Amino acid sequence: MWNYSEKVLDLFYNPVNQGTIADTDEPDVAVVYGEVGSIACGDALRLHLKIQESSQVILDARFQTFGCTSAIASSSALTELIKGKTLDEALQITNQDIAAYLGGLPEAKMHCSVMGQEALEAAIYKYRGIEIEHHEDDDGALICACYGVSAPKIRRVIIENDLTTVEQVTNYVKAGGGCGSCLVGIEDILLEVQQERAAIPARVAAEIGEAQAITEVPPRPLTTVQKIKLIQHVLDTEIRPLLIADGGDVELFDLDGDRVLVSLRGACSSCASSTDTMKYAIEAKLRDLVLPTLTVEAVAPQRT
Amino acid sequence: MVIYLDNNATTRIDPEVLDAMLPYLTDFYGNPASMHSFGGQVGAAVQEAREAVAALLGAEDTEIIFTSCGTEGNNTAIHAALAAQPEKRHIVTTAVEHPAVLNVCKHLEKQGYRVTYLSVDSRGQLDLMELEAAMTGGTALVTTMYANNETGVIFPIAQIGAIAKAYGATFHVDAVQAVGKVAIDLRHSPIDLLTLSGHKLHAPKGIGVLYVRRGFRFRPFLLGGHQERGRRAGTHNVPGIIALGKAASLARHHLANVTQEGRLRDRLEQGLLDRIPDCVVNGGGTERLPNTTNIGFKYIEGEAILFMLNKHGICASSGSACTSGSLEPSHVLMAMGLPYTVLHGSIRFSLSRFTTEAEIDQVLAVMPDIVEKLRALSPFNNDQSDWLQGRELARSA
Ligand code: FES
Numbered sequence: 126m127w128n129y130s131e132k133v134l135d136l137f138y139n140p141v142n143q144g145t146i147a148d149t150d151e152p153d154v155a156v157v158y159g160e161v162g163s164i165a166c167g168d169a170l171r172l173h174l175k176i177q178e179s180s181q182v183i184l185d186a187r188f189q190t191f192g193c194t195s196a197i198a199s200s201s202a203l204t205e206l207i208k209g210k211t212l213d214e215a216l217q218i219t220n221q222d223i224a225a226y227l228g229g230l231p232e233a234k235m236h237c238s239v240m241g242q243e244a245l246e247a248a249i250y251k252y253r254g255i256e257i258e259h260h261e262d263d264d265g266a267l268i269c270a271c272y273g274v275s276a277p278k279i280r281r282v283i284i285e286n287d288l289t290t291v292e293q294v295t296n297y298v299k300a301g302g303g304c305g306s307c308l309v310g311i312e313d314i315l316l317e318v319q320q321e322r323a324a325i326p327a328r329v330a331a332e333i334g335e336a337q338a339i340t341e342v343p344p345r346p347l348t349t350v351q352k353i354k355l356i357q358h359v360l361d362t363e364i365r366p367l368l369i370a371d372g373g374d375v376e377l378f379d380l381d382g383d384r385v386l387v388s389l390r391g392a393c394s395s396c397a398s399s400t401d402t403m404k405y406a407i408e409a410k411l412r413d414l415v416l417p418t419l420t421v422e423a424v425a426p427q428r429t
Numbered sequence: 430m431v432i433y434l435d436n437n438a439t440t441r442i443d444p445e446v447l448d449a450m451l452p453y454l455t456d457f458y459g460n461p462a463s464m465h466s467f468g469g470q471v472g473a474a475v476q477e478a479r480e481a482v483a484a485l486l487g488a489e490d491t492e493i494i495f496t497s498c499g500t501e502g503n504n505t506a507i508h509a510a511l512a513a514q515p516e517k518r519h520i521v522t523t524a525v526e527h528p529a530v531l532n533v534c535k536h537l538e539k540q541g542y543r544v545t546y547l548s549v550d551s552r553g554q555l556d557l558m559e560l561e562a563a564m565t566g567g568t569a570l571v572t573t574m575y576a577n578n579e580t581g582v583i584f585p586i587a588q589i590g591a592i593a594k595a596y597g598a599t600f601h602v603d604a605v606q607a608v609g610k611v612a613i614d615l616r617h618s619p620i621d622l623l624t625l626s627g628h629k630l631h632a633p634k635g636i637g638v639l640y641v642r643r644g645f646r647f648r649p650f651l652l653g654g655h656q657e658r659g660r661r662a663g664t665h666n667v668p669g670i671i672a673l674g675k676a677a678s679l680a681r682h683h684l685a686n687v688t689q690e691g692r693l694r695d696r697l698e699q700g701l702l703d704r705i706p707d708c709v710v711n712g713g714g715t716e717r718l719p720n721t722t723n724i725g726f727k728y729i730e731g732e733a734i735l736f737m738l739n740k741h742g743i744c745a746s747s748g749s750a751c752t753s754g755s756l757e758p759s760h761v762l763m764a765m766g767l768p769y770t771v772l773h774g775s776i777r778f779s780l781s782r783f784t785t786e787a788e789i790d791q792v793l794a795v796m797p798d799i800v801e802k803l804r805a806l807s808p809f810n811n812d813q814s815d816w817l818q819g820r821e822l823a824r825s826a
Contacts, residue, residue, distance in 0.1 A: 127732075191730060
């Protein structure tokens with residue numbers, strides 16, 4: 126039997142916020158739902174949101190879940206976490222946050238928390254009219270046929286959760302948990318991400334001609350050219366693949382001191398609030414990997 | 430109080446079995462292979478146990494080899510059968526075997542053997558025509574279970590054996606789930622090799638038997654000392670053997686009475702079907718073990734049901750993926766081509782001679798609420814659900 130935390134068991138036996146939200150005629154209120162999973166996969170979640178349009182605040186959240194103990198508990202946790210938040214704040218919630226709220230999940234059950242995060246994204250994207258790409262249709266990008274998991278999704282979960290083994294990938298997104306014929310493909314993606322990761326400091330150092338920058342020698346302040354190169358590199362390797370996977374893209378437009386000006390493409394540019402979301406997500410990554418003082422601003426897409 | 434309805438996983442040790450074995454853990458600790466009388470005394474008890482097991486199976490005592498478990502028995506049987514006819518490189522088995530057979534076959538495939546995995550129909554039953562079509566003169570072994578551990582479905586052993594014999598193949602039967610629950614008489618049977626495991630019939634874990642038909646060309650799997658007449662090396666697990674001997678005697682006695690278990694099983698099964706809409710018996714409609722029922726509760730997931738049952742002190746098991754640590758639902762239910770709605774929400778209740786009417790009533794009292802509560806949480810609450818229909822309601826068999 127699984128070793129579940131008290132919180133998981135409590136929310137399983139006494140779930141909160143289960144059910145649906147009926148459509149309403151109330152002014153300034155929208156009701157929407159997002160779905161992930163399927164009966165075939167063995168778990169599925171439909172997340173219902175009631176949103177105040179003017180403030181973009183989630184007034185209410187409810188769930189319907191088909192799945193195991195931890196899937197049901199994760200759904201309750203998710204709804205508790207997002208109620209009262211703005212959509213942008215809610216989008217910052219990761220599967221790790223859901224797991225943490227539950228006092229942890231057995232690693233083999235982490236996919237339940239991932240399902241929560243994905244349902245939230247699905248609901249918000251639906252509200253914003255952003256099409257989530259059907260990765261299954263990508264050319265050759267479907268890695269796990271048993272669970273319909275694409276390469277971009279596997280990449281994303283590896284990066285976001287710092288996964289290092291195929292088994293972990295299976296625990297997080299189920300890919301590889303069926304017939305096993307995709308295990309080699311998953312391994313390849315893991316290696317790719319690891320190589321890219323490993324290559325970042327070396328490549329950047331090589332590009333900016335400062336091999337010492339990655340050794341013990343304390344880094345000197347970056348020149349503007351170095352900064353641009355480094356930002357471009359992080360955009361290309363760490364950020365764009367994720368955005369492209371979700372139907373968007375980003376381009377470095379200019380750099381003004383520590384102000385990074387980017388233009389967003391595709392799904393990322395189609396509405397004001399998602400622009401904000403992307404901006405914060407990109408900013409966090411760049412601050413993390415390039416310079417903590419950077420700020421990111423979106424400019425109108427450039428015609429090329 | 431625990432209501433234990435997971436007897437196909439393991440059984441409680443019968444108190445009489447425990448009493449029989451205890452002295453062999455304390456006072457009579459001699460090695461039956463020793464030359465002194467202290468060991469010889471133990472050797473006599475082992476012989477008695479062997480005879481008791483043989484009597485349960487309608488076998489001769491010399492046909493009984495004590496092993497450590499069902500897995501060892503199955504591994505040994507398959508390797509022995511192949512060693513007996515090394516020129517033949519084909520094995521026939523079924524898609525619903527226990528991993529102790531299935532994984533051995535998969536391993537042998539990698540070694541160059543050809544393996545045919547016979548399919549089952551939606552009742553979990555074999556098609557004898559398919560078996561017949563798979564057989565060739567090069568078939569070394571037909572290995573099938575007697576009864577399925579998950580559904581209780583009983584295969585037509587006599588007919589399978591007749592087909593195997595017609596092609597000169599060895600016939601091995603994994604009877605781990607069947608021994609003690611249905612009468613088996615090897616005197617009138619085409620079975621060459623048969624496996625059983627003690628802990629499924631109220632003996633402790635760690636003891637099993639491989640029956641080897643007299644005259645069968647047997648090659649040992651475990652090499653070492655000359656125990657079991659050179660056919661299985663390793664010091665005898667004396668307390669286990671004594672326990673199994675006692676368990677076999679009790680099982681033989683109990684077989685006359687097994688209808689009581691079947692009556693309780695039927696009461697449970699019918700009671701659930703009557704009280705809960707949208708549930709089906711997996712493996713219904715064909716011959717089954719009297720102690721097993723496997724029921725698919727549509728639209729909800731097995732692990733969640735088990736945790737709810739657990740809260741009421743009820744132990745059962747599930748064919749859903751989430752309980753097992755693997756993500757694949759039960760290969761048995763998958764092979765039956767059940768729709769996903771049924772597959773993921775299937776629960777196995779397996780009874781024993783210790784199961785009481787009151788326990789069954791308690792399950793019947795709590796199950797409807799459990800199912801209702803989980804269905805209220807589920808987005809799939811009937812076959813008409815758009816989402817469900819859009820996503821592979823029924824798998825193609
Ligand atoms: S294709 Fe991924 S497990 Fe089967």
